[in-house]
Amino acid sequence: MPTLTKYNLDTAEILNPKRRGDSGIRQKEKYSYYAGYSKSFTSRLFQTVGLHPEDVILDPWNGAGTTTSVSSELEYRSIGFDLNPVMVIVAKSSEVGVQNAQSITPLAKEMLTVASKELSEFEGFDPLEMWFETETARFIRAIEKALQKILLPNDYRMLKVRPIEDISALAALFYVAIFNMVRSLVSSFRGSNPTWIKMARTSEERLRIPNEVVSQQFLFHLQGLEGYLRQKGDHCSVSKEISSRIEVASSTKLPLEDSSVDFVLTSPPYCTRIDYAVKTRVELALLGYGDDDSFKTLRQSLIGTATVPKTKIDVDSRWGVECGKFLDKVYSHQSKASKTYYYSNHLQYFKAMSDSIGEIKRVTREEGSCVFVVQTSYYKEVFNDLPKIIIEMAENSGLTLRRKEDFLVDQDMSRVNRGTRTYRLGMARNYESVVVFEKLSSRCM
Numbered sequence: 001m002p003t004l005t006k007y008n009l010d011t012a013e014i015l016n017p018k019r020r021g022d023s024g025i026r027q028k029e030k031y032s033y034y035a036g037y038s039k040s041f042t043s044r045l046f047q048t049v050g051l052h053p054e055d056v057i058l059d060p061w062n063g064a065g066t067t068t069s070v071s072s073e074l075e076y077r078s079i080g081f082d083l084n085p086v087m088v089i090v091a092k093s094s095e096v097g098v099q100n101a102q103s104i105t106p107l108a109k110e111m112l113t114v115a116s117k118e119l120s121e122f123e124g125f126d127p128l129e130m131w132f133e134t135e136t137a138r139f140i141r142a143i144e145k146a147l148q149k150i151l152l153p154n155d156y157r158m159l160k161v162r163p164i165e166d167i168s169a170l171a172a173l174f175y176v177a178i179f180n181m182v183r184s185l186v187s188s189f190r191g192s193n194p195t196w197i198k199m200a201r202t203s204e205e206r207l208r209i210p211n212e213v214v215s216q217q218f219l220f221h222l223q224g225l226e227g228y229l230r231q232k233g234d235h236c237s238v239s240k241e242i243s244s245r246i247e248v249a250s251s252t253k254l255p256l257e258d259s260s261v262d263f264v265l266t267s268p269p270y271c272t273r274i275d276y277a278v279k280t281r282v283e284l285a286l287l288g289y290g291d292d293d294s295f296k297t298l299r300q301s302l303i304g305t306a307t308v309p310k311t312k313i314d315v316d317s318r319w320g321v322e323c324g325k326f327l328d329k330v331y332s333h334q335s336k337a338s339k340t341y342y343y344s345n346h347l348q349y350f351k352a353m354s355d356s357i358g359e360i361k362r363v364t365r366e367e368g369s370c371v372f373v374v375q376t377s378y379y380k381e382v383f384n385d386l387p388k389i390i391i392e393m394a395e396n397s398g399l400t401l402r403r404k405e406d407f408l409v410d411q412d413m414s415r416v417n418r419g420t421r422t423y424r425l426g427m428a429r430n431y432e433s434v435v436v437f438e439k440l441s442s443r444c445m
């Protein structure tokens with residue numbers, strides 16, 4: 001007998017989540033971010049799963065904010081958390097309404113005028129000087145200060161120490177323009193691994209860029225964002241957008257009441273040692289995270305980091321049988337550091353995932369649903385069936401699996417590492433799964 005549930009979990013349309021699976025006209029990217037799923041996947045799911053107008057949608061690993069921006073466009077309330085403030089700003093910038101498009105260029109010009117009059121007198125070492133000569137760093141900082149003067153309340157403070165609620169969607173969009181600008185200016189510091197960035201080792205290596213060039217770049221990147229906004233306006237049929245709550249928080253300790261969310265759509269950090277903090281290191285420098293403890297602390301707290309825990313972590317039976325088998329294979333692998341660094345790095349990842357899934361279950365209402373987009377990967381030649389591990393963890397935390405759809409992946413982040421590729425020759429392809437859970441009502445249990 002079919003179960004009567006709140007959502008159409010069996011019949012909802014689940015498209016290939018990959019961004020390039022988007023159908024129709026390709027949307028301009030606001031900020032290059034490889035880890036997200038597509039807007040078309042998200043909106044099709046939301047349109048066919050039977051959401052209710054009063055529902056609250058959550059993404060505890062909100063990244064660039066696909067879940068929150070599609071929720072807003074479809075007029076659902078949503079909450080998005082991410083521990084990386086750069087991603088919180090990127091996600092917030094998606095909430096800018098198209099009516100702001102015409103004010104972008106005039107505001108940008110005003111910022112440049114203020115910046116050239118009030119050149120920044122930075123006390124001490126500016127984290128931007130890890131790539132830029134002092135003068136160039138000062139001019140970029142002056143643009144950021146002008147942005148704050150024009151668009152944020154109160155006096156200038158590094159974003160690292162400012163409440164994130166201060167930052168309006170429009171201010172966030174200007175921050176994204178500076179992110180894109182500094183990223184493209186430091187492109188010579190990137191190597192073949194897209195998630196890594198070097199720093200200047202000597203003062204000669206630091207970039208000296210004339211202020212006019214920085215100004216042109218700032219305007220160029222803002223025009224790109226203006227184009228993106230106008231394109232969004234052309235494709236968005238709704239007249240009114242609801243804005244989302246987007247904040248810095250950890251998935252392992254969600255700042256939400258028990259049973260306060262109806263629907264979760266998310267994709268967890270990859271298990272391939274992608275360092276999300278290093279990937280956004282230049283953007284973090286702009287926010288004030290320097291070559292000091294603030295950067296290190298953030299890096300260590302992000303799930304998927306390449307660092308290892310300071311305290312010993314024991315395997316927990318709630319992580320499931322598949323996770324235990326995979327960890328045994330990592331431990332007994334003959335390659336260097338498998339028993340030490342790699343094993344301990346994986347323990348850290350699975351503990352954080354298990355804690356996060358427990359939190360997601362706690363904040364989901366009974367009869368609510370949780371959808372995870374999860375990719376398989378390899379440790380050397382050892383297959384990591386992360387979708388299966390997540391299913392076991394979720395079931396052990398009290399969620400019930402309702403559906404699983406698999407999609408083959410042709411280019412994946414586990415191949416970023418050259419070393420990994422040698423082991424992977426002739427191995428099975430990775431796939432990405434969409435796994436759908438329900439939190440059953442206690443009356444049904």
Ligand SMILES: C[S@@+](CC[C@H](N)C(=O)[O-])C[C@H]1O[C@@H](n2cnc3c(N)ncnc32)[C@H](O)[C@@H]1O
Binds near residue numbers: 037060064065304
């Ligand atoms: C796979 S991405 C999410 C992609 C996102 N759903 C999208 O479509 O753009 C994973 C995100 O998790 C974030 N993250 C890592 N550890 C976290 C933690 N402990 N709490 C919250 N977010 C975390 C990373 O900063 C990254 O943005």
